[in-house]
Amino acid sequence: MKETTSRTRRTAFGLALALALAGQSHGIQGQASEGVVDIPYTKYVLDNGLRLIVHEDRKAPIVAVNVWYHVGGGNERPGRKQFAHLFEHLMFQGSEHFDDEYFKPFDRVGATGMNGTTSGDRTNYFQVVPTTALDMALWMESDRMGHMKAAVTQAKLDEQRGVVQNEIRQYLNQPYGKAELAILENTYPDGHPYSYPGAGMLADLNAASLEDVHEWFDAWYGAANAVVVVAGDVEAEDVKARVEKYFAHIPSGPPLVRPAVTIARRAEPTRIVLQDRVPQGRVYKVWNVATVEDESVDYLSLASDVLSVGKSSRFYRRLVYDDQIATDVSASVRAGQLGSEFVVSVTAQPGQALDQVEAVLAEELQAFLDSGPTEVELARAQASRRANFIRGVERIGGFGGKSDVLAASEVYRDSPDGHRRQQENLRTATVADVHGAAVEWLGEGVLTVEVRPYDTYTTTASTSDRSSGPPEVTEFPQAAFPARETMELDNGLRIILARRDHVPVVDLTLLLDAGYASDQFALPGTARMAMGMLDEGTTSRSAIEISEALESLGATLGAGSDLDMSSVSMSALVENLDASLDLFADVILNPSFPEAEFDRQKQQQLAGIAREKVEPVPMAQRVLPRILYGEGHAYSNPLTGSGTEQSMSELSLGSLRDFHDTWFKPNNATLIVVGDITMDDLAPAIDARFSAWQAGELPAKNLTEVEPQPETVVYLIDRPDSEQSIIFAGHVVPPKGDPENLRIEALNDIFGGFHLNTRLNLNLREDKHWSYGAWAVLPDAAGQRPYYAVAPVQTDRTAESMAEIDKELRGIRTGGDRPPTEEEMARVRDQMTLTLPGRWETNGAVMSSIVEMTRFNLPDNYWDTYADEIRAIDVADVSTQATRVLRPDNLVWIVVGDRVRIEHEVRALGLGDMRFLDADGNAVEGQSVAGNPGAL
Known part of the structure; x- marks a missing residue:
């Protein structure tokens, strides 16, 4: 069903809904609207209520699959906060017909941008795959939408509960984490869907049961509460047929009761003062404002830009440039369906009194409330917003990409073209509009947080045979690096x-x-x-x-x-x-x-x-x-x-x-x-x-090769009351230009690279649940590179985590008890090659790859032959490099944590001599510091 005008669009949607209720599927073709950036689409509603939106983009042989469920933290009941977040994690732990880690089939096809996120209003799951892998991606998404509940076990629930709790701990362990927690606890009154118990979230997670999981799935993960966006190198009718094949049998779910929209306007000001181990004071100002669909939120977004974006913005210029009493300032709108927040944050200069910072901030805000923005300020903000939107929709996937924009528009604004209404609001906003919104919403009732340094649907029979698992992907598009x-x-x-x-x-x-x-x-x-x-x-x-x-x-x-x-x-x-x-x-x-x-x-x-x-x-x-x-x-x-x-x-x-x-x-x-x-x-x-730029002589940097550490040493940096310990374990490895570099990178991707299924992460996160994530850093460098494992772990598992890292380093070397396997090598080959077709979707991605070639004098055909070079790497190659470059007996361990709680257990490991450093790397308690000649 094609739409031609905005009026027709509304009528067509009403008719389409009637057709859906009558048991028919239909399509709606999105059209352009003059003056805004268009994202053409075709929309269908399946008989079970599932909404499908398709966007065709032929510039690369890839496709984004973005699934949004209209449920989030605002739908949680008291005593079960963070449950939507926990459930999002469980959705990656297997389904009835594929009871394994969700990412595995995607790794085999080179998926990119794969993740899931939760907000107050929605939960989304997304990935970008080669076009030939679309069936596999749809099968996997449909299997967890329709067949996930039976696969959730108590063991999986306990595992992901621990992972989410460590994620929260890691967040709270950062400077100013307590302030964000205070905002979370005090922005909305008790009983409001967005209200949160702060630190009580950990207790709520402990109370979550399998029965809660089943109830949540049955209530919110029905087809009629979901939006599927498919964007990329596809044809709409073909996608519709595929989606019907995999999703049409899934029940629609029960009738839903959603929280009423209650904008919790604050009548009285509230002030919270807290101390944290931070070097600079910071003040937050929070106002509760209108919902995401209200045009005043768009006007407030422009106001936030005028106030804080760019060096010429009101707050930044006055506080950071002129008076120099702050080091940074920000203002933004956190938009939601049940209410939004306008948040200002100012970080004071070290030693600067916060009352003076607040006074200047109040003065600048009042000047804005008195007269609003100038025409020039507004025009700059509008131009920047438009440019940022254009750059975002260059991509089909990812945050701000076209699939994300279409899904958000459907969920938040009841139509895939809802973003055009928002663009139009931003484009046509006047000084009076922005001024009026600010006067209406940024007045009384501000929350101030001071941080002071501390010294009727039907289903159809399934036409998909699920007994044999997801469809095998046997063909992959060829990557083509742009000509230069x-x-x-x-x-x-x-x-x-x-x-x-x-x-x-x-x-x-x-x-x-x-x-x-x-x-x-x-x-x-x-x-x-x-x-x-x-x-x-x-x-x-x-x-x-x-x-x-x-x-x-x-x-x-x-x-x-x-x-x-x-x-x-x-x-x-x-x-x-x-x-x-x-x-x-x-x-x-x-x-x-x-x-x-x-x-x-x-x-x-x-x-x-x-x-x-x-x-x-x-x-x-x-x-x-x-x-x-x-x-x-x-x-x-x-x-x-x-x-x-x-x-x-x-x-x-x-x-x-x-x-x-x-x-x-x-x-x-x-x-x-x-x-x-x-x-x-x-x-x-x-x-x-x-052309008039003059050439000249250049100095030569000292990149002399250094010898390995003579022996392992453990350095401890005391961080009292730390919620976690941060463990580093490192040494030097050959430079990026080493002839064996690709084999070294393959080794790292098995051991600890930035993937969920590396040995280090599977051990400390998935098996032990001691960390939200552990990884190994292999930076690019012209000289010998610093190579180091990083693991933020709960404090009471510091020594045990170090023992596990040591075990993994020794086990992967020749003669170790866990040499690299062909299964791991096959996964790494796929990860390093199958992502290539979508790697160069954006100008920025192409730029990064050319920069890499230029920095390290790589041959002109480097990316043209890259896939063949990777496919030629075998297990023996990786084993050779593991023995060559990994040196568990010559490690530098650095542990940042609460010395009182961890020193005894770490020393008892006997990994090496223990030294103590301050934050500048100076020895304390009379300890000398070993290392290369001239080291600390």
Whole structure:
């Protein structure tokens, strides 16, 4: 059934619903609406009430499958909070006809972006697969929708209960986690669907039973309460037939009683003051506002942008730039169907009194309530919102991708094109609209949280034979890496272009061989500070003018560093490319490093270092490099790149200018461009702006190979009252350019890479339930790389977790009790190759792969031959690398946790000599610190 106008669309939907009630399926064809970004779709309603939305996108041989159930935390009963979240986890633990880990068939076909999430209103499950795997994905989703209950056992419930509880602990263990908990407890009154018991969530999870699981499934996971979105390289009628095959037999579910919409407007202000182990004070302001469907929420979103997004925003400019009493500020709308929250957060400068921060914040808010935004401010916010939406819907999957937008529109706004109404609200909003919404909602009843540093459906017979399991996927689309063109300016600036014309956007990255490693020739933290200062002003533009220009152009600009490289990146709309390139070149060639901005940024970086020294993972990342590499090595500084408090105190403007003069040379740079432009148009545009850039000599970084640690040492950093211990276990491994690198990566993907089914994660999360997740980090680097396992674990299992990590390291080596298996190797081959067809869906993904080739001088055909190289790796290859690179007898262990509770058990393991460090890596209690020559 085709729709042509908005009026017809509403009538057609009513007629379609009547047809569904009469036992017929139907289709609705989405149409464009002038002035907004369109996502064409076809909608069907099956006889059992299941809603199917199909979007055709032919740019890559992949398809996104996104399933939304209209149930979330707002549907939980008292005493069972976090149950929707727990049930989401259980949905990945097997179904009646596939009683195994849900991700396994998807790993075999190279699925990407696979996850599930829960909010107050919905639970969703999503993945992107090759088009040839669509039947498998639909079979799997339908089997857990229609046949999941019988597969849930008490053991599975207990396992996932532990995983979710550790996820909550991990969240609360972060700085300011207590503040978010306080907001959760106090935003809504008792009895409201969104009210939460705070820390009582853990007790609620303990009370959850198998009977609760069955009741939840029967009540909320029926077909009539679900939306299935299929987006990608498909044809709508074909998808409809497939979905009917797999889903039509599933019961619709019972009639549902939903909570009434109750916007809990607060009449009186409430203040909560709490202490936390954080280096900076922070204040939150929360107002309860209208529901997601109310246009005032869209207007409030624009207000939040005017107030806090970009350096020219009201709050940011006043608090961070002018008065310099805060290091960051944010404002946003957390939208929900039963009410939303407008949340402002300001982090004070270290030592800054929060009452002064609050006073300035109140002054700026009152000025906004008095007069609203200016026309220019509103236009900038609207341009940024539109540009961000366009960039999001370049993808078919993921948050903000087209399948996500269509599903959200259907669930929240009762139509797949509901996003167009939201876009129209944002596009046509006036100053009066935004001002009026702010006056209406941002007045009385604010919640303030201060964080102070602590010193009738039918079913049809099933036509799917489920006895043999999900459909086998035997064919896979071939990956094709985009063609590139190259040229070089007379001054040595190399240009690489990958033309892609599916969206009117051009992305640029100027890549420089510098990075944190260049701090070898300067004070630690110089590279990070210098790159962070690039957009703080040029010889002709101030930081505010740069920010305003970017917003007006709908462009984004970023600069930063990693271990080996520094980069400046821009994303520009084609229609504004010339002006955007002018700005890009100005920032690269003419930074002014203004003193006022330098002082502000310096304080921010110092504040960042203070935060790193209380956050568990950064605490270890700051200490590890000097132990591994020793003094004088280019990689010996903190992995965060922030430097030290001493180096930042000594840093001067001259240090930044020296960095720019030393490393910003065309013969040290490559400009990579991906997007809707030809080389004929690009080359003269770049030449006009960069041909006068002068080449020059460059220093050579010290990447000398270091010897392994002579023996294993355990370093303990005390973090009193820590809810978890963070365990690092590491050593150096060969560089990215090593001839055996792909085999080393395959080994890591078996042992501890960022996958759910690695040995490390299966052990500590799935088997023991001691951690929300454990992994091993294998960063790319030009020199020897730091390789380290990371495991956040509950405090009372610290020593036992270390023993398990040691066991896994020894077991996978030649002669160990668990050498790599062919099953594991087959999984890794699939993970590394079958994801390729959808890997380069976006400009950003193509950019990342070209950057990787450029950084490590990989051959031009690297990605063309990548799959064949991976398929040639066998178990013997991986076993050889396990014995070559894994050194369990030469490990550096770093444990960040409560010394009083863990020291005795860790020492009793006998893994190695135990040393004690402070957050700067200095020995305490007279302990010396072993490591490479010149180490801490």
